[in-house]
Amino acid sequence: MIHVPLNPQRISQVLGNGYWRVKVISETTSTQSEIINNFSPLQHGDLLIAEFQNNGRGRLDRKFIAPPMRAILFSAFIKPERFISEWGWLPLVIGASVAEALSRITGKEFLTKWPNDVLFGEKKVCGILCESNYGGVIVGVGINVNFDSSELPVDNADSLNLIMGKAIERDLVLAEVLTQISKNLELWNTSSAELISETYIKYSATIGTEVKVELGNGKVITAKALGISEVGELLLDDGSAISIGDVTHLR
Secondary structure: OOOOOOOHHHHHHHHOOOOOEEEEEOOEOOHHHHHHHHOOOOOOOEEEEEOOEOOEEOHHHOEEOOOOOOEEEEEEEEOOOOOHHHHHHHHHHHHHHHHHHHHHHHOOOOEEEOOOEEEEOOEEEEEEEEEEEOOEEEEEEEEEOOOOHHHOOOOOEOOHHHHHOOOOOHHHHHHHHHHHHHHHHHHHHHOOHHHHHHHHHHOEOOOOOEEEEEOOOOOEEEEEEEEEOOOOOEEEOOOOEEOOOEEEEEO
C-alpha cells in the first residue's frame, strides 16, 4: 500500500466554513501536548494534526502508537458554551460525531462505547481523549485508517481500509469527521441535553447492553446500561451513575 501525506490545502478547501484552523506537522511527541506550542494563544477551533506521534497518549495513560501516514491523529481546542459541570458530555459528542461520519462515508455501522471509543462490531477504530486546560478542553482523536493487519496496536483494533477492503483517502475522512464534529458541537452548545442525548444514543453500542465497569479503585460493577445523565454519566440499572470507568460490553 502506498501511503501519502495529508494535504492541508485540500482539507481546508473541503471544510470551507472557517470553523477549524488546521495545521499539519510531520511528527510530534503527542498532539495533546504540542497543540499549545503551535497556536498561541489557543482559540476555539485550533486544530493540530500529526502524521506521526512517537508518544501518543490515550485514556488512563495508555500509549497510542501508529506508523506514519496510517492514522488520522489530531487535537483540537474547544471552548464549550455549556456549564463546566456538563463538559463530561464532550467525549460523547465527539465520539458520536466520528461514528456518524464514518457510517456515512462507508455505508457501514460504526457505534460508540462509553465514554470515548468508536467501534466497528466490537473492535476499536477510534479513541478519544479530552483534557480540560487553558479555559477549555483539548480534544485528542486517533482514527485507524490505512493499516496492515500486523500494524494494528492491539488485538481488538480495526482499521477503515481492512473493513472496506481498500485504501481510504484520509483527507476526505478527516474533513467529513471535522464537519460532523462542528455540527454536533453547535447542537450541544445551543440545544437541550435531551436532544444531544438522542443523537448520542442513536450511535451508542453501550446503551441497552449488559456491561462490566471497572472503576479504577478495585471495584467492578456488572449491570445494564440504561442511558446518559444530563452531565454525561453512564446510568446503570443498579442505580449507579458512572462518571469515570473502563467499560466492557458483555454478550
